[in-house]
Amino acid sequence: MMATLSEIRTVIDRHTTFLVTTHEGPDGDAVGSSLALAHYLKSLGKDASVYICDPVPDAYAWLPMADQVLGTLPDRDYEVCFVLDVGEFKRTGKEITSSTRIGSFVNIDHHPDCPQFGALNLIDPQACATGAIIYRLIKESGATPDYATSLCIYTAIVTDTGRFSYSNANPEAFAITGELVTQGVNTWDVTEKLFESQPKARLDLLALALADLTVSPCGEYGSLSVTLDMYEKTGGTAELTDGFVNYPRSIRGVEVAIFFRELAPREFKVGFRSKGKVDVGAISAHFGGGGHHNAAGCKVNGTLDEVKDLVFAKLRQTR
Numbered sequence: 001m002m003a004t005l006s007e008i009r010t011v012i013d014r015h016t017t018f019l020v021t022t023h024e025g026p027d028g029d030a031v032g033s034s035l036a037l038a039h040y041l042k043s044l045g046k047d048a049s050v051y052i053c054d055p056v057p058d059a060y061a062w063l064p065m066a067d068q069v070l071g072t073l074p075d076r077d078y079e080v081c082f083v084l085d086v087g088e089f090k091r092t093g094k095e096i097t098s099s100t101r102i103g104s105f106v107n108i109d110h111h112p113d114c115p116q117f118g119a120l121n122l123i124d125p126q127a128c129a130t131g132a133i134i135y136r137l138i139k140e141s142g143a144t145p146d147y148a149t150s151l152c153i154y155t156a157i158v159t160d161t162g163r164f165s166y167s168n169a170n171p172e173a174f175a176i177t178g179e180l181v182t183q184g185v186n187t188w189d190v191t192e193k194l195f196e197s198q199p200k201a202r203l204d205l206l207a208l209a210l211a212d213l214t215v216s217p218c219g220e221y222g223s224l225s226v227t228l229d230m231y232e233k234t235g236g237t238a239e240l241t242d243g244f245v246n247y248p249r250s251i252r253g254v255e256v257a258i259f260f261r262e263l264a265p266r267e268f269k270v271g272f273r274s275k276g277k278v279d280v281g282a283i284s285a286h287f288g289g290g291g292h293h294n295a296a297g298c299k300v301n302g303t304l305d306e307v308k309d310l311v312f313a314k315l316r317q318t319r
Contacts, residue, residue, distance in 0.1 A: 003120035005140040008106060011080060011120065012041065018048045019078040019102065023091040025269075026052050027242065028159025028194070030085045031060040031069075033108075033131040036145070036152035037082055038065060040138050043146065049074070053093025057239040062193050063155060064148035079103040083118060085130035087111040087290045108133050113281065113290050125292075128173035131156025135176050150183040154190060162246075163195075167276065167294060198240075205236035209244055214308075215251060221315050222248030223258040225304055228265070238263075249273050256280060258311060260304060268307045271297045278318055286314055 012018075020038050022030035034050050041048035051070040060066060073095040081102045086092055086109065096102075107118030110133065112125035127133050131153045138145050145153060157177055161169040164177075181187065208230045215222045226241050241261055249257035256278050259271040270287070272280035274294045281296045287310075289298020300307045 001120065002116065003106075003122050005122070005137050008108075008120060008122060008137060009140055011106060012044065012046070015079040015103075016047055017077065017079045018046055019081040020048060020050045020084065021081060021092050021096055022052055022084045023086040024054050024093055025238070026054060026056065026060075028060060029129045029131055029156040031056055031063065031066065032152045032154075032156030032159070033084045033129070033134050035063055035065050035069075036131060036134045036149045036156065037084065037137075039149040039152065040134070040143075040145070043143075043149075049078075051096070053095060055239075057242070058199075059194055059239070059242065060155065063152055073099060075101075077101045077103070080106060082106050082108060084108050084134075085110070087114050089115065089117040108137075111290065112292060113285070126170070128168045128170050129157045129160035131160070132172060132176055145180070145183060147184045150180040150185050151190070154180045154185045155194065158190065159194065163191075168292075201234050201236040202240040204234040205230055205240055206244065206247075208234065209241070210247065213248060215248070215254065216312060216315075218319070219253040220255045220319070221258065221312065222251050222254040222256075223260060223308065224248055225260040225262075225308075227262045227304065245271050245273050249275065256315060258315075260307060260311075262304070263299070266301055266303060268300050268302070268304065269297060270300050270307065270311055271295075278315075283311075283314055283318065287311075 018041050020034045022034045038048045038050045051073055056066050056069050083105055105118040107121040109123045110125055110127040110130050114123050135153050154177055157173050161173050209224045209226050212225045224244050245257050245259035248254055255275050257273045261269045263269050274280040279293045281291045281293050284291050284296035284298040287298040287300050291297055
């Protein structure tokens with residue numbers, strides 16, 4: 001059932017042990033909102049842990065409590081599991097979906113097509129980030145986020161809005177982050193850690209990806225690709241490819257950017273970004289994925305050329 005902030009607050013008041021989790025391949029909103037909620041629960045004297053099926057990317061490892069994120073689900077019971085920003089339940093990983101030691105799930109998200117899989121569900125597609133909903137939850141209780149929590153929420157919002165450049169950078173995004181700055185968040189310090197401290201391997205990987213830059217004959221679609229062979233050549237990893245999709249999107253005339261990332265032989269993660277004219281959430285759904293109107297992703301099997309052909313053929317149908 002859909003829930004209010006007040007109802008979720010009641011769940012927090014009535015229980016003691018909490019698990020917080022998010023999606024595979026966690027981004028800034030996933031990590032930031034999860035850590036923010038865990039900080040808040042701990043400030044209330046609750047027993048709270050964060051579990052993520054994939055490691056926290058280095059870009060967010062400096063956040064308070066990031067070093068305490070669990071990579072394996074403990075052999076213990078939890079009364080409530082908060083599932084944040086996942087889009088769909090299976091993205092939490094098999095340890096969560098198959099667990100018999102979790103009492104109930106509370107689903108908090110801003111993906112418009114997120115199913116109501118929780119006992120309580122708070123899904124607001126108008127929220128700039130899931131971190132913004134966590135901020136609302138804290139304020140609902142009459143509390144003000146402390147510095148550590150503020151840092152995590154700020155990171156969630158600044159990354160999910162593309163440094164306030166995406167269409168989801170709404171008035172609430174600026175209002176919340178303005179309040180967080182009053183709590184001591186240093187905007188340059190966060191920017192430097194997130195965007196000005198990249199390893200050389202990322203640029204080496206980007207150089208190879210840019211060599212594969214493709215723009216469709218109509219000029220409306222552009223793509224980059226990263227293969228397993230590129231990782232081997234550069235020593236780079238998948239987490240270093242965050243943001244690569246923005247390069248083809250920056251080309252004049254390109255309406256949809258696509259990033260093909262090889263997960264395993266004949267298996268690719270396909271990320272889409274739209275400037276607004278094309279609903280890439282619908283395109284992603286066609287391939288079994290999900291997401292927003294302007295940002296979505298899916299997995300497609302085949303060789304790189306086969307996957308490209310399938311995706312570009314679907315895009316041509318939208319013209």
